[in-house]
Amino acid sequence: MQLSLIKHQGCATPFLRHLLDFRVYQTRQRSQCCKIACTVIRHRWMKRAPVFCTHNTTNKMISTQADKENIDMSKFPVERIRNFSIIAHIDHGKSTLADRLLELTGAIATTDKNKQVLDKLQVERERGITVKAQTASLFYKYQGQTYLLNLIDTPGHVDFSYEVSRSISACQGVLLIVDANQGIQAQTVANFYLAFEAQLTIIPVINKIDLKNADPERVEKQIEKVFDIPTEECIRISAKLGTNVEQVLQEVVKRLPPPTFKKEDPFKALVFDSNFDHYRGVVANIALFGGYLSKGDRIISAYLGKSYEVNELGLLRPDEHPTDRLYAGQVGYVIAGMKEVKEAQIGDTLYHQKHLVEALPGFKPAKAMVFAGMYPMDQSDYSALRSAVEKLTLNDSSVTVQRDSSLALGAGWRLGFLGLLHMEVFNQRLEQEYNASVIVTAPTVPYKAILSSAKLIKNRRAVQKNMVYIDDHRVMMKYLFPLNEIVVDFYDLLKSMSSGYASFDYEDAGYQPAHVIKMDILLNGKPVEELTTIVHKDRAYSAGKAMCERLQDAIPRQMFEIAVQAAIGSKVIARETIKAYKKNVLAKCYGGDITRKMKLLKKQAEGKKKMRYIGTVQVPKDAFINVLKRKDK
Numbered sequence: 171m172q173l174s175l176i177k178h179q180g181c182a183t184p185f186l187r188h189l190l191d192f193r194v195y196q197t198r199q200r201s202q203c204c205k206i207a208c209t210v211i212r213h214r215w216m217k218r219a220p221v222f223c224t225h226n227t228t229n230k231m232i233s234t235q236a237d238k239e240n241i242d243m244s245k246f247p248v249e250r251i252r253n254f255s256i257i258a259h260i261d262h263g264k265s266t267l268a269d270r271l272l273e274l275t276g277a278i279a280t281t282d283k284n285k286q287v288l289d290k291l292q293v294e295r296e297r298g299i300t301v302k303a304q305t306a307s308l309f310y311k312y313q314g315q316t317y318l319l320n321l322i323d324t325p326g327h328v329d330f331s332y333e334v335s336r337s338i339s340a341c342q343g344v345l346l347i348v349d350a351n352q353g354i355q356a357q358t359v360a361n362f363y364l365a366f367e368a369q370l371t372i373i374p375v376i377n378k379i380d381l382k383n384a385d386p387e388r389v390e391k392q393i394e395k396v397f398d399i400p401t402e403e404c405i406r407i408s409a410k411l412g413t414n415v416e417q418v419l420q421e422v423v424k425r426l427p428p429p430t431f432k433k434e435d436p437f438k439a440l441v442f443d444s445n446f447d448h449y450r451g452v453v454a455n456i457a458l459f460g461g462y463l464s465k466g467d468r469i470i471s472a473y474l475g476k477s478y479e480v481n482e483l484g485l486l487r488p489d490e491h492p493t494d495r496l497y498a499g500q501v502g503y504v505i506a507g508m509k510e511v512k513e514a515q516i517g518d519t520l521y522h523q524k525h526l527v528e529a530l531p532g533f534k535p536a537k538a539m540v541f542a543g544m545y546p547m548d549q550s551d552y553s554a555l556r557s558a559v560e561k562l563t564l565n566d567s568s569v570t571v572q573r574d575s576s577l578a579l580g581a582g583w584r585l586g587f588l589g590l591l592h593m594e595v596f597n598q599r600l601e602q603e604y605n606a607s608v609i610v611t612a613p614t615v616p617y618k619a620i621l622s623s624a625k626l627i628k629n630r631r632a633v634q635k636n637m638v639y640i641d642d643h644r645v646m647m648k649y650l651f652p653l654n655e656i657v658v659d660f661y662d663l664l665k666s667m668s669s670g671y672a673s674f675d676y677e678d679a680g681y682q683p684a685h686v687i688k689m690d691i692l693l694n695g696k697p698v699e700e701l702t703t704i705v706h707k708d709r710a711y712s713a714g715k716a717m718c719e720r721l722q723d724a725i726p727r728q729m730f731e732i733a734v735q736a737a738i739g740s741k742v743i744a745r746e747t748i749k750a751y752k753k754n755v756l757a758k759c760y761g762g763d764i765t766r767k768m769k770l771l772k773k774q775a776e777g778k779k780k781m782r783y784i785g786t787v788q789v790p791k792d793a794f795i796n797v798l799k800r801k802d803k
């Protein structure tokens with residue numbers, strides 16, 4: 171494709187430099203230079219909004235683009251940095267306020283009032299909600315000094331609260347937005363406590379004061395009562411109309427503390443968010459907790475211990491804006507040749523190869539509340555879908571993933587989400603951002619199951635000696651068992667109850683005193699030596715009953731009735747009866763009167779009686795071992 175560019179003195183150089191970032195582009199020529207517009211079809215690296223270059227315009231976007239690469243970040247020592255998040259209940263106006271702040275500081279053009287620039291994802295625009303925290307660095311001039319304000323817009327819905335908790339780790343303060351009509355809501359309280367516990371400075375902002383039913387005074391009192399923040403500290407604004415928004419920026423500078431990190435310290439950065447770019451690999455959002463980072467530096471990931479060369483770093487304004495360096499207290503992005511999703515860990519610490527530092531504590535893992543199975547429509551898409559799921563979970567680290575398979579749907583995953591909306595959004599993002607078609611099973615919630623057979627150990631008179639957690643998934647338990655209790659079927663049962671996961675080993679612990687008695691088994695009154703056992707006194711009745719029941723199942727019916735008894739000494743403690751085969755003596759008795767039939771039945775009963783005393787009960791060989799096996803229910 172050919173490039174045509176009508177050049178006007180002074181406007182082409184930055185413009186050309188910008189074009190070099192693109193692989194495919196086309197130009198539309200207009201008659202005058204000042205009307206040159208270049209529509210970018212496809213960015214080399216990632217989808218971005220088209221950039222229009224128009225000469226002689228007041229559009230501040232151009233100066234931003236033109237200034238790329240030129241920001242000397244050393245001009246912003248910590249005293250002139252403020253890192254803050256905007257937090258609130260859903261729909262209280264975070265993204266609208268963020269738009270106004272971006273406009274006021276010239277990061278974006280003043281255009282559509284409902285643009286919501288930081289809601290970049292298609293799913294966010296379609297649903298009108300924020301699902302992903304976004305960072306934007308703003309330059310704000312106040313009392314003759316230029317400040318660097320790093321703003322993080324966060325989602326309001328409870329399903330995305332993990333985004334909020336991670337975002338505030340990069341901040342020293344928050345703007346807590348409360349709707350002037352709705353007042354304090356559930357997520358206002360939850361988000362307040364996230365910030366409060368992180369010891370951040372909180373500036374309450376009452377938004378939507380333009381609404382007819384707005385009652386900022388009532389909301390201020392609520393804030394004072396619930397959060398103990400004096401009413402005078404609240405700022406009343408209308409993000410939609412821009413009323414008092416400038417005051418918010420001033421208060422951010424005045425009230426929020428600057429970061430306390432030092433550029434003289436060794437470099438140390440927290441990875442608080444990441445996304446995967448198809449061409450450049452992992453793009454990590456970092457907050458510098460000390461030192462500085464330059465292009466070309468070699469850094470180490472504390473999580474993997476691997477070393478990387480920094481290929482690019484810079485600010486998010488909110489688009490990437492490369493710089494040569496980032497300093498302590500600043501927030502930005504870094505690309506360092508991490509090509510695998512697993513190399514980028516949210517919560518990881520990056521440091522310089524030469525200066526080993528103590529790793530930051532990272533983040534608490536998110537606790538999944540809703541689970542669903544996910545399978546490719548076609549099994550041949552399995553690997554492509556796996557890679558899509560991996561990349562998306564890098565950008566949304568609150569999703570838990572476990573491999574799963576189903577007879578009907580084939581290989582897939584069991585995914586855990588923070589809620590139903592979270593699950594829907596994740597699926598929508600998979601479809602929209604990765605072109606994946608998936609089958610998702612009905613969502614389920616986790617249950618805690620108490621296995622009815624979990625008495626396996628207690629039932630066997632075991633005494634627990636100790637329990638050690640070997641790692642997050644395995645526990646080692648030591649018990650003292652009577653050998654009698656484990657010798658026959660304990661191992662089989664343990665394996666089946668634990669679906670094969672538990673393993674078992676034992677060693678001789680010597681003799682112990684025990685209250686045991688001898689139990690005989692009688693078949694038609696005769697003791698069967700092979701079945702005599704020693705049982706614990708407390709379990710004699712249940713053991714005898716179980717043995718009789720099992721013998722009843724194991725001994726085939728014979729021509730006579732068999733009494734199966736368990737006895738301790740002369741006392742029978744359990745009994746079962748094996749019924750005799752009943753020969754139908756009436757089968758050949760066609761017609762005839764009732765007295766003849768009764769006579770035949772009586773004769774049969776007498777014959778059987780005889781056999782009971784004289785007959786020898788036949789016990790099949792394998793019945794012995796089956797009977798001796800315990801079947802705990």
Ligand SMILES: Nc1nc2c(ncn2[C@@H]2O[C@H](COP(=O)(O)OP(=O)(O)OP(=O)(O)O)[C@@H](O)[C@H]2O)c(=O)[nH]1
Nearest residue numbers: 260261262263264265266299300326378408409410
């Ligand atoms: N009247 C009025 N409407 C506002 C104001 N600020 C925001 N809104 C509207 O309130 C709705 C929600 O605003 P958002 O900025 O998306 O709210 P949010 O807190 O970012 O929402 P989530 O990120 O989804 O939690 C939108 O329709 C805005 O136009 C305001 O000051 N006045």
